[in-house]
Amino acid sequence: MLDNALRKAAAVWVAPAGHDARLVWALWRDDTVLVAVGGSEQRVPGLSDGVTCTLTVRSPSTHSHLVTVSATARLITPDDETSTALRTARLNTTPVWDSVYRLEL
Template sequence: MEITRILDAALRKAAAVWITSPGHEPRLVHAHWRDDALWVITGGTEQEVPGLADQSQVTVTVRSPSTHSHLIDATATAHLTEPDEETAQALRTARLNTKPDWEAVYRLEFSA
């Protein structure tokens, strides 16, 4: 599907996206694209994302990695999850945290 191709191309290069949760202003969030989903860590010494909760519907706004202009808005469902060790290591590497101090990990899955 076209949206998946666009998201995949953009999110492979993006280190941050804008997430809008219901009832909250858009928030710039560090995220990691992996396994066709966007991974977001929150709490502890990590970022806070007001309104992000298990099963919440959010809007993810992606900017072009080359021009930084608006590229696409996509709806995603957040799933609170416990990452496997390989994914946890990828998240630590992406955030440069050798000792993770996050309280929650969300896997954002996009609607087709």
């Protein structure tokens, strides 16, 4: 169920330990969730390398809760292919971000 939900989700809710959840654009790629934050993208207070967070996926059509899991955020430096995929996933805008995290489930 998780894999299917993440394949369809364009955004997920991320709540770093001790902080409120924030809706962020997400990309399911190579069996991992990637989120780009800061800059023109959503800021997620408390999100940093090694932080445990709660990841919630909602239905893109009904917005109903699908699944909530624990994840560990890992700061990455995206390669050109990953950066292009993140930008393409945003469709109507050209995002600029400060950081990209891989959320390890």
